[in-house]
Amino acid sequence: MANYPELKGKVAVITxxxxxxxxxxxxxxxxxxxxxxLNYRSSEDEMNKVIQGIxxxxxxxxxVKGDVAEEDLAEKMIETAVSEFGKMDIFxxxxxxxxxxxxxxMELDNWKKIIDTNLTGxxxxxxxxxxxxxxxxxxxxIINMSSVHEVIPRSGYTHYAASKGGVKMFTKSVALExxxxxxxxxxxxPGAIDTPINEExxxxxxxxxxxxxxxxxxxxxxxxxxxxxxAWLASDESSYVTGATxxxxxxLSLYPSFGPENKVQ
Numbered sequence: 001m002a003n004y005p006e007l008k009g010k011v012a013v014i015t016x017x018x019x020x021x022x023x024x025x026x027x028x029x030x031x032x033x034x035x036x037x038l039n040y041r042s043s044e045d046e047m048n049k050v051i052q053g054i055x056x057x058x059x060x061x062x063x064v065k066g067d068v069a070e071e072d073l074a075e076k077m078i079e080t081a082v083s084e085f086g087k088m089d090i091f092x093x094x095x096x097x098x099x100x101x102x103x104x105x106m107e108l109d110n111w112k113k114i115i116d117t118n119l120t121g122x123x124x125x126x127x128x129x130x131x132x133x134x135x136x137x138x139x140x141x142i143i144n145m146s147s148v149h150e151v152i153p154r155s156g157y158t159h160y161a162a163s164k165g166g167v168k169m170f171t172k173s174v175a176l177e178x179x180x181x182x183x184x185x186x187x188x189x190p191g192a193i194d195t196p197i198n199e200e201x202x203x204x205x206x207x208x209x210x211x212x213x214x215x216x217x218x219x220x221x222x223x224x225x226x227x228x229x230x231a232w233l234a235s236d237e238s239s240y241v242t243g244a245t246x247x248x249x250x251x252l253s254l255y256p257s258f259g260p261e262n263k264v265q
Contacts, residue, residue, distance in 0.1 A: 008033030016095025030059030068121030191249025
């Protein structure tokens with residue numbers, strides 16, 4: 001059932017949408033009546049399953065293959081949106097990667113892989129969306145997927161934290177620059193979510209228990225909970241929100257060690 005009727009007939013581009021959070025956002029948007037242009041880098045079978053599910057539920061979806069670090073992918077996705085559905089209203093920069101590495105042992109290629117996907121990929125998507133919105137005088141909507149690690153340091157993932165810290169300030173700066181154009185730019189910062197990126201932790205009872213202990217609500221999030229935030233940010237109900245990062249993390253970013261269960265005050 002749709003919660004935001006004003007979204008019906010709108011068109012969204014969503015990067016990294018063959019699985020995880022991107023898939024959940026695509027499926028939620030489709031339920032709201034949004035036509036979606038999806039993206040995958042290599043998993044064509046997974047992408048086809050997503051499209052089939054959306055179409056079986058009465059939605060409309062097409063996919064574009066490519067890496068978000070490639071300069072022309074975002075333009076291709078927007079061109080596809082226009083050719084297939086006549087326009088674009090929403091651009092979601094969701095694609096992201098993380099790889100563990102101690103900083104003093106980190107290969108430059110490892111650093112570049114994370115920054116190119118998480119930060120440069122976001123820039124390329126935002127730039128293409130802005131060009132389209134400005135050229136067509138559209139009061140568009142851009143949503144960037146960040147992480148709690150835009151504010152929480154992460155040992156062993158310094159390149160990942162740096163990329164998400166960059167997404168935070170990039171989102172705010174772009175929102176400020178294009179507010180006069182009525183183009184809204186916001187971020188979502190998920191905490192620990194049950195997605196393929198956390199598959200190993202979810203399958204290890206001890207690791208899962210340890211992770212849940214770090215979260216004030218003691219629960220790992222579901223992709224649909226993040227998709228709900230993405231739907232709200234795309235809706236008219238959030239029309240006065242720009243330059244914000246919405247944390248959907250079960251309280252993970254609230255300094256849980258100072259919570260009532262730890263008595264560290």
